Amino acid sequence: MHINHIGIPSDHPRAKSLYIREKLVNGLRRGLVVPEGLIAHGRGEAYDYLIGEHTTKTAQRAIKAAAAILLLSNRPVISVNGNTAALCANAVVELAKVTGAGIEVNIFYRTEEREMAIKAELEVHGAKKVFGVGSKASARIPELQSERRRVDPDGIYTADTVLVPLEDGDRTEALVKMNKTVITIDLNPLSRTSRAANITIVDNVVRAMPALVEAAYKLRGTTMSLKKITDNFDNRKNLQQSLKTMKGEL
Amino acid sequence: MHINHIGIPSDHPRAKSLYIREKLVNGLRRGLVVPEGLIAHGRGEAYDYLIGEHTTKTAQRAIKAAAAILLLSNRPVISVNGNTAALCANAVVELAKVTGAGIEVNIFYRTEEREMAIKAELEVHGAKKVFGVGSKASARIPELQSERRRVDPDGIYTADTVLVPLEDGDRTEALVKMNKTVITIDLNPLSRTSRAANITIVDNVVRAMPALVEAAYKLRGTTMSLKKITDNFDNRKNLQQSLKTMKGEL
Numbered sequence: 001m002h003i004n005h006i007g008i009p010s011d012h013p014r015a016k017s018l019y020i021r022e023k024l025v026n027g028l029r030r031g032l033v034v035p036e037g038l039i040a041h042g043r044g045e046a047y048d049y050l051i052g053e054h055t056t057k058t059a060q061r062a063i064k065a066a067a068a069i070l071l072l073s074n075r076p077v078i079s080v081n082g083n084t085a086a087l088c089a090n091a092v093v094e095l096a097k098v099t100g101a102g103i104e105v106n107i108f109y110r111t112e113e114r115e116m117a118i119k120a121e122l123e124v125h126g127a128k129k130v131f132g133v134g135s136k137a138s139a140r141i142p143e144l145q146s147e148r149r150r151v152d153p154d155g156i157y158t159a160d161t162v163l164v165p166l167e168d169g170d171r172t173e174a175l176v177k178m179n180k181t182v183i184t185i186d187l188n189p190l191s192r193t194s195r196a197a198n199i200t201i202v203d204n205v206v207r208a209m210p211a212l213v214e215a216a217y218k219l220r221g222t223t224m225s226l227k228k229i230t231d232n233f234d235n236r237k238n239l240q241q242s243l244k245t246m247k248g249e250l
Numbered sequence: 251m252h253i254n255h256i257g258i259p260s261d262h263p264r265a266k267s268l269y270i271r272e273k274l275v276n277g278l279r280r281g282l283v284v285p286e287g288l289i290a291h292g293r294g295e296a297y298d299y300l301i302g303e304h305t306t307k308t309a310q311r312a313i314k315a316a317a318a319i320l321l322l323s324n325r326p327v328i329s330v331n332g333n334t335a336a337l338c339a340n341a342v343v344e345l346a347k348v349t350g351a352g353i354e355v356n357i358f359y360r361t362e363e364r365e366m367a368i369k370a371e372l373e374v375h376g377a378k379k380v381f382g383v384g385s386k387a388s389a390r391i392p393e394l395q396s397e398r399r400r401v402d403p404d405g406i407y408t409a410d411t412v413l414v415p416l417e418d419g420d421r422t423e424a425l426v427k428m429n430k431t432v433i434t435i436d437l438n439p440l441s442r443t444s445r446a447a448n449i450t451i452v453d454n455v456v457r458a459m460p461a462l463v464e465a466a467y468k469l470r471g472t473t474m475s476l477k478k479i480t481d482n483f484d485n486r487k488n489l490q491q492s493l494k495t496m497k498g499e500l
Contacts, residue, residue: 021286021289024285024289025285025286025289028285035274035275035285035288036271036275038285038288038289038292039271039274039275039288039291039292039295040292041289041292042288042289042290042291042292042293042294042296043292043293043295043296044292044296045289045292045293045296046293046294046295046296046297046438047296049438049440188296188299190299190500243500246500247500250440250493250496250497250500
């Protein structure tokens with residue numbers, strides 16, 4: 001297999017998007033990302049065009065509500081897959097710190113080598129503890145087949161809130177059925193994940209994760225009622241607004 | 251790097267899409283496809299959802315006009331990249347036969363090994379002659395930088411009509427400037443390629459290529475005026491109709 005590299009001039013109109021692509025292709029080479037993850041990223045790119053490749057006000061509202069929920073939770077956990085690790089390990093670790101959340105590796109195509117690679121990537125960015133690796137992922141999410149159902153009894157299994165950026169529909173629905181509060185980051189407002197989650201941030205994970213960190217820092221320092229913020233958030237309405245933005249862009 | 255396989259049950263609601271993905275991932279392993287090609291495919295998938303994952307009537311009109319143009323041309327050439335070879339080498343060869351078109355390997359990330367792999371894939375499916383491989387790609391498309399500009403003097407360089415499925419914007423625009431009639435297959439009706447081409451088929455290449463073969467067989471046997479079909483085709487209007495379909499789907 002050949003993985004060639006292109007030098008990306010910083011004034012290229014698509015420099016940012018090309019840089020992200022290179023990060024992922026690099027993640028593939030390093031064993032973090034699987035080929036199917038590249039295809040999933042491409043789908044995201046298409047939807048990102050349709051929201052204008054920026055964090056919309058609609059997404060900002062979801063980000064604020066998500067940060068509030070994470071701060072209110074007793075046992076929040078951030079679920080990390082290959083694409084998330086390759087694209088924003090740094091923001092994941094920061095978000096865990098500011099919200100007191102755990103970090104758990106959870107991947108669709110599970111091999112111990114890949115789990116270890118993702119764990120190492122998180123540790124390079126400062127993660128102290130990473131759940132869900134190897135024999136630690138000994139609990140099972142009910143109703144799910146395959147290796148996706150394996151979770152850590154000290155992590156996702158007993159969490160009250162789970163942030164699952166870039167998740168598949170089956171797993172999101174199963175987590176909701178376990179009565180967990182589920183936050184997702186998904187650029188397709190029509191996906192099963194987007195519709196099943198309690199809070200859906202329709203944004204590129206590369207922008208949304210740092211924005212979550214920023215929102216969490218801000219909310220931690222205010223006297224605003226976090227409960228009020230989350231009570232006022234309507235995910236269905238928020239998804240409708242993202243759809244409207246996309247229609248306008250077409 | 252790990253490339254795992256999932257068994258796809260034939261009654262899975264997304265079986266067709268998963269099967270196509272597997273073909274591409276397989277193409278990556280065989281050196282036909284590059285990681286960037288997987289990302290591009292993902293973008294296509296997202297737009298394909300938005301046209302309902304079928305060949306629309308709008309696309310059918312573009313397919314008919316494209317088949318007519320190919321039959322009317324003196325030196326039509328089909329440009330083949332890694333994704334096209336991995337997904338529909340068979341239809342490419344059939345289309346070349348029925349329209350008398352040449353077949354040329356033309357790839358963004360050019361290595362001789364990859365060119366040879368794509369050529370071999372086409373030959374396995376019955377191609378007798380494949381342009382554009384190795385030192386044969388000695389001519390240059392004006393105004394293009396990088397290896398993309400290399401074309402075969404007996405192929406694309408002297409063609410009057412070029413079918414470029416899954417092409418990038420720069421190259422499409424350069425071919426149009428060379429006064430070639432350019433036909434493309436592109437699921438994003440807003441892309442530069444879609445807007446620059448003379449005929450844009452907004453459809454999945456997996457469906458559009460066999461549909462082109464069928465249309466060419468039909469038109470070859472009729473007494474219809476091929477010229478009339480192409481004269482009556484309005485690409486801008488056709489693209490607008492695809493956009494309208496997508497807006498409705500959102």
